Amino acid sequence: xxxxVQMIAxxxxxxxxxxxxxxxxxxxxxxxxDVLCEVETDKASMEYESAQEGVLLSIIVPEGGGAKVGDxxxxxxxxxxxxxxxxxxxxxxxxxxxxxxxPETADKPVAVEAPNSQGASSTPATTRSSGGGSSPTSGxxxxxxxxxKIAEEKGLDxxxxxxxxxxxxxxxxxxxxxxxTASTAGNQGVAVSSGAPMTFAPARTAGEDVEIPVAGKRxxxxxxxxxxxxxxxxxxxxxxxxxxxxxxxxxxxxxxxxSKVSFNAFIMKMVAExxxxxxxxxxxxxxxxxxxFGSIDIxxxxxxxxxxxxxxxxxxxxxxxxxxxxxLKVLIEKVGNGSLKPDEYTAATFSISNLGSFGVEEFTAIxxxxxxxxxxxxxxxxxxxxxxNGELKAANLMKMTLSCDHRVIDGAMxxxxxxxxxxxxxxxxxxxx
Amino acid sequence: xxxxxxREALNQAMDEEMARDDKVFLLGEEVAExxxxxKVSKGLLDKYGPHRVVDTPIAELxxxxxxxxxxxxxxxxxxxxxxxxxxxLALDQLxxxxxxxxxxxxxxxxxxxxxxxxxxxxxxxxxxxSQSFASYFAHIPxxxxxxxxxxxDGKGLLKSAIRDNNPVIFLEAEMMYGxxxxxxxxxxxxxLDKADIKREGTDVTLITFGKPxxxxxxxxxxxxxxxxxxxxxxxxxxxxxxxxxxxQSVRKTNRAVVIDEAWPIASVGSHLAFLISSNCFDDxxxxxxxxxxxxxxxxxxxxxxxxxxxxxxxxxxAAKKVLYLN
Numbered sequence: 008x009x010x011x012v013q014m015i016a017x018x019x020x021x022x023x024x025x026x027x028x029x030x031x032x033x034x035x036x037x038x039x040x041d042v043l044c045e046v047e048t049d050k051a052s053m054e055y056e057s058a059q060e061g062v063l064l065s066i067i068v069p070e071g072g073g074a075k076v077g078d079x080x081x082x083x084x085x086x087x088x089x090x091x092x093x094x095x096x097x098x099x100x101x102x103x104x105x106x107x108x109x110p111e112t113a114d115k116p117v118a119v120e121a122p123n124s125q126g127a128s129s130t131p132a133t134t135r136s137s138g139g140g141s142s143p144t145s146g147x148x149x150x151x152x153x154x155x156k157i158a159e160e161k162g163l164d165x166x167x168x169x170x171x172x173x174x175x176x177x178x179x180x181x182x183x184x185x186x187x188t189a190s191t192a193g194n195q196g197v198a199v200s201s202g203a204p205m206t207f208a209p210a211r212t213a214g215e216d217v218e219i220p221v222a223g224k225r226x227x228x229x230x231x232x233x234x235x236x237x238x239x240x241x242x243x244x245x246x247x248x249x250x251x252x253x254x255x256x257x258x259x260x261x262x263x264x265x266s267k268v269s270f271n272a273f274i275m276k277m278v279a280e281x282x283x284x285x286x287x288x289x290x291x292x293x294x295x296x297x298x299x300f301g302s303i304d305i306x307x308x309x310x311x312x313x314x315x316x317x318x319x320x321x322x323x324x325x326x327x328x329x330x331x332x333x334x335l336k337v338l339i340e341k342v343g344n345g346s347l348k349p350d351e352y353t354a355a356t357f358s359i360s361n362l363g364s365f366g367v368e369e370f371t372a373i374x375x376x377x378x379x380x381x382x383x384x385x386x387x388x389x390x391x392x393x394x395x396n397g398e399l400k401a402a403n404l405m406k407m408t409l410s411c412d413h414r415v416i417d418g419a420m421x422x423x424x425x426x427x428x429x430x431x432x433x434x435x436x437x438x439x440x
Numbered sequence: 441x442x443x444x445x446x447r448e449a450l451n452q453a454m455d456e457e458m459a460r461d462d463k464v465f466l467l468g469e470e471v472a473e474x475x476x477x478x479k480v481s482k483g484l485l486d487k488y489g490p491h492r493v494v495d496t497p498i499a500e501l502x503x504x505x506x507x508x509x510x511x512x513x514x515x516x517x518x519x520x521x522x523x524x525x526x527x528x529l530a531l532d533q534l535x536x537x538x539x540x541x542x543x544x545x546x547x548x549x550x551x552x553x554x555x556x557x558x559x560x561x562x563x564x565x566x567x568x569x570s571q572s573f574a575s576y577f578a579h580i581p582x583x584x585x586x587x588x589x590x591x592x593d594g595k596g597l598l599k600s601a602i603r604d605n606n607p608v609i610f611l612e613a614e615m616m617y618g619x620x621x622x623x624x625x626x627x628x629x630x631x632l633d634k635a636d637i638k639r640e641g642t643d644v645t646l647i648t649f650g651k652p653x654x655x656x657x658x659x660x661x662x663x664x665x666x667x668x669x670x671x672x673x674x675x676x677x678x679x680x681x682x683x684x685x686x687x688q689s690v691r692k693t694n695r696a697v698v699i700d701e702a703w704p705i706a707s708v709g710s711h712l713a714f715l716i717s718s719n720c721f722d723d724x725x726x727x728x729x730x731x732x733x734x735x736x737x738x739x740x741x742x743x744x745x746x747x748x749x750x751x752x753x754x755x756x757x758a759a760k761k762v763l764y765l766n
Binding site for chain 1: 694721722723724725726764
């Protein structure tokens with residue numbers, strides 16, 4: 008039985024797409040997962056992988072043509088099938104849509120009701136209107152074993168498919184005729200404002216809630232961060248720093264040393280130098296006193312997969328980048344194999360969190376006590392900037408956000424520190440000062 | 441090919457085998473002088489004489505036991521039970537001797553015999569003479585059980601049954617003796633352990649054996665008129681069951697209706713429905729439907745007699761049910 012192939016939302020926000028190229032020709036046989044065409048969406052050009060099987064019988068929307076989500080773009084079925092009815096329906100719906108200036112609401116083309124013309128089709132098609140009074144019940148949870156098997160093969164979520172069998176049982180024909188767009192939006196939890204074209208989202212059931220007991224690491228993380236955020240009055244300072252000099256410095260160093268020194272080691276070193284110049288930032292709040300720490304112990308937030316941990320390089324102020332880096336490598340290896348000891352991750356006097364590798368531009372971090380400040384690093388990004396002559400140039404910029412505990416570090420102090428850090432990173436020679 | 445009746449086909453099979461092998465002989469009530477209660481042995485007495493076509497007293501246990509003894513001694517008896525209703529008397533000989541001797545003698549003895557005759561409901565025969573006992577025999581290890589549905593199958597299977605070295609229960613039906621069908625002139629044998637697809641289809645598999653096969657074929661025609669393509673599997677062999685053919689068909693159509701004219705409980709049909717449910721679980725789009733006789737002694741009243749048995753209408757309804765077309 009021939010079926011319509013509808014434009015689907017290839018990005019979460021896509022409402023309309025343009026067919027850049029058909030990868031299949033009329034007459035080609037199509038299997039589930041085959042790329043039918045390339046579609047330009049609001050975000051990018053994406054490959055449309057078929058969820059249907061059969062022979063591509065007709066292309067409704069040619070290359071270069073646009074289609075709203077839910078519009079018929081092609082027809083798939085068995086070779087030699089009479090699809091004139093479907094074709095006419097799809098084309099008239101398309102021209103009607105083109106003619107209409109207002110977004111149509113009521114007169115949507117009927118999605119999947121293939122004419123059972125030749126009487127040769129295997130299972131007699133039972134027509135069922137999607138909006139009829141006796142609409143099939145959904146979510147009865149019952150399905151035939153075969154229906155479950157086919158749904159799995161097609162990658163469909165059986166719980167999203169309305170069942171037409173006894174008691175709402177989902178049976179073979181329900182799965183075979185199911186097209187995600189035919190399902191009501193309400194089932195998918197997609198908000199549809201009236202008058203708007205139907206928003207399409209891939210059918211996904213609201214699964215059952217999963218309870219994860221809070222214990223161990225997660226309990227510690229929750230307690231410590233909540234304590235910090237709720238007791239330490241945070242404020243945030245942000246600036247951008249040009250990374251080109253640091254990158255050059257790193258390249259110079261890496262030419263001379265056997266193993267490459269990591270970017271984070273350089274940042275630690277620069278932070279330590281800035282802290283040496285502003286020891287007020289390397290301090291902690293202890294209720295009746297503020298302690299300026301004698302050692303610069305910098306923690307680096309490391310993802311554990313199921314939590315995070317902050318291994319600490321001690322006394323960074325008195326170490327060079329090569330040593331900092333080798334210690335960092337040992338610590339991170341210990342994080343990886345779970346052998347990090349408590350004294351290797353407790354009592355950082357300052358912390359760094361770097362989410363640049365995830366493409367995060369900037370963010371604010373929660374202070375990691377007993378330290379009173381944490382530096383949040385975004386990605387290094389090529390950005391146009393004005394140089395001192397007012398000329399535009401490309402620079403590698405990184406955004407830094409410093410979270411400070413106002414009880415310990417006042418705004419001016421935080422600003423001075425961050426300014427010093429920026430200068431040092433932009434001109435690493437300053438560590439010699 | 442000649443168009444002959446089921447009765448004639450069985451007669452030809454016995455005639456050919458008796459001509460081929462003088463160890464083959466027929467015994468039973470009225471098989472000789474009267475040419476058989478249903479005329480299946482017509483002409484055999486004249487052709488082969490009273491030593492090979494033997495009228496027996498009305499004593500099923502005795503003459504069935506006699507046949508078991510003759511078979512173990514090297515002959516190939518064909519026992520005709522006038523009906524399987526009377527054959528109940530001989531169950532001990534079949535179950536405890538015919539089915540067990542090869543096993544219990546460690547293969548030293550074999551029991552090459554056939555027990556044949558009409559089984560299952562006919563018409564106007566009331567409770568005691570209108571019963572299907574297929575499961576009584578299909579239940580017993582050591583027996584082979586076949587139930588043909590056409591003259592062609594009947595002839596080829598009976599010849600194979602006579603040549604088989606094991607006791608073979610050969611289930612005929614009174615209502616089938618007049619069925620006509622094409623049978624080739626040249627000799628042929630059919631395997632005792634293979635089911636046969638009597639009609640190919642794609643939407644639902646109707647599985648049955650013996651007399652109801654015709655009913656299933658009629659139901660398939662009625663379904664075709666309603667746009668449903670039904671496949672009809674004729675089991676033929678009830679022991680051993682040709683499960684492969686059944687499963688292949690069900691896996692193709694995804695729906696199964698089993699028809700058995702016996703009572704439903706512990707029947708060949710109920711076992712088959714279980715096997716399909718168990719082995720084709722992931723391929724089923726609906727629970728297996730099972731049509732059997734109603735669970736009552738056969739009524740004499742003809743309307744009720746028909747009502748308790750499987751029918752074309754019941755099969756069509758069941759097929760539509762597994763297709764969710766009701």
